[in-house]
Amino acid sequence: MLQDESLAMTSSLYAQRVENVEVSEREPVEVSPCPVCRSMRAVPRFRIVGMTERVVVCSECGLGRLHPMPDAEVIESYYPDEYYGEPGIKFQPLVERLVRWVGSRHISFLSQGLEPGARVLDVGCGRGVILGALADRGFEVHGFEISAEAARGADARAQVTVAGTLTEAEYPSQYFDQVVIWHVFEHIVNPVETLESVHRILKPGGRLIVAVPNFSSLQSRWSGPAWFHLDLPRHLYQFPLSALRALLDRSGFEVGNAHHFSLRQNPFGWIQSALNAYSSLPRNALYVMLHRRTSAGSFPFGLKTRLWLSACLIAGTPIALLMTVLETLARNGATVHAVCRRR
Numbered sequence: 145m146l147q148d149e150s151l152a153m154t155s156s157l158y159a160q161r162v163e164n165v166e167v168s169e170r171e172p173v174e175v176s177p178c179p180v181c182r183s184m185r186a187v188p189r190f191r192i193v194g195m196t197e198r199v200v201v202c203s204e205c206g207l208g209r210l211h212p213m214p215d216a217e218v219i220e221s222y223y224p225d226e227y228y229g230e231p232g233i234k235f236q237p238l239v240e241r242l243v244r245w246v247g248s249r250h251i252s253f254l255s256q257g258l259e260p261g262a263r264v265l266d267v268g269c270g271r272g273v274i275l276g277a278l279a280d281r282g283f284e285v286h287g288f289e290i291s292a293e294a295a296r297g298a299d300a301r302a303q304v305t306v307a308g309t310l311t312e313a314e315y316p317s318q319y320f321d322q323v324v325i326w327h328v329f330e331h332i333v334n335p336v337e338t339l340e341s342v343h344r345i346l347k348p349g350g351r352l353i354v355a356v357p358n359f360s361s362l363q364s365r366w367s368g369p370a371w372f373h374l375d376l377p378r379h380l381y382q383f384p385l386s387a388l389r390a391l392l393d394r395s396g397f398e399v400g401n402a403h404h405f406s407l408r409q410n411p412f413g414w415i416q417s418a419l420n421a422y423s424s425l426p427r428n429a430l431y432v433m434l435h436r437r438t439s440a441g442s443f444p445f446g447l448k449t450r451l452w453l454s455a456c457l458i459a460g461t462p463i464a465l466l467m468t469v470l471e472t473l474a475r476n477g478a479t480v481h482a483v484c485r486r487r
């Protein structure tokens with residue numbers, strides 16, 4: 145593929161425009177049963193410009209989801225190879241180093257209380273950043289991916305299975321000490337079936353950690369269609385924390401603490417959502433700029449735009465960090481991770 149085409153695709157991946165559905169159209173529509181509460185009524189909230197799918201919000205539990213739900217082939221088209229970047233590398237080198245450093249801080253959290261040599265599965269392991277760091281600590285690491293392209297460049301110590309669904313991966317029952325679903329659950333078309341599989345392959349008392357954007361957060365409600373973490377159309381579901389808890393509980397997990405602090409996700413969400421809401425630049429321009437380019441000096445924006453975006457990033461960071469601390473204290477994180485035990 146020509147470099148210019150590749151660049152255009154990377155920026156268009158994230159530039160998908162999202163708008164509010166007009167108030168006059170926000171009448172409940174009939175939908176398939178909600179995976180959380182089984183209600184068949186939902187209110188249209190956001191339209192995705194140029195697409196028939198909209199985000200509708202369950203009238204009972206507040207779960208957001210794409211409606212109509214696209215089929216597997218259409219969902220696959222949301223993830224061209226460019227989505228995963230070059231093998232083993234996703235961002236500019238400096239940003240990549242920062243992402244890995246912040247990621248490795250998570251590892252201490254993910255390792256807490258695990259016995260030496262414990263068997264851990266990362267669902268949607270991608271480039272295997274989590275798995276590599278867990279292998280460093282002596283755990284037996286397994287990864288599940290639906291995309292062979294995504295798993296290219298993953299840590300060689302990880303045993304990666306590529307299959308269409310977690311059920312199709314056919315892991316033995318009561319096999320894992322811990323399963324991690326880190327910012328992947330909202331991409332999965334059948335969350336109920338996935339949790340049933342996780343329940344089967346986890347040992348009794350085993351731990352499940354699920355991280356998702358929080359649809360009921362202040363950041364989400366403040367930014368509406370401009371919210372960075374909507375990531376449409378790839379996020380098939382938008383979970384308010386209460387709906388996530390209800391679904392986990394119903395699926396046989398005892399939900400303990402929900403954690404509201406994420407240095408990796410939450411401050412950037414404030415800055416990019418504000419830019420989406422108040423600048424005329426393409427959606428998620430800052431995120432696209434921070435992505436690694438295929439060669440030095442080729443960016444989808446001119447120098448002036450890049451300087452402006454860099455200035456916004458520097459000026460916005462202290463405010464974004466403050467908002468992140470405040471939302472954590474209010475237990476209202478823009479993204480959350482729930483720690484559960486298999487009953």
Ligand SMILES: [Zn+2]
Pocket residue numbers: 178179180181182183202203204205206207
């Ligand atoms: Zn519902």
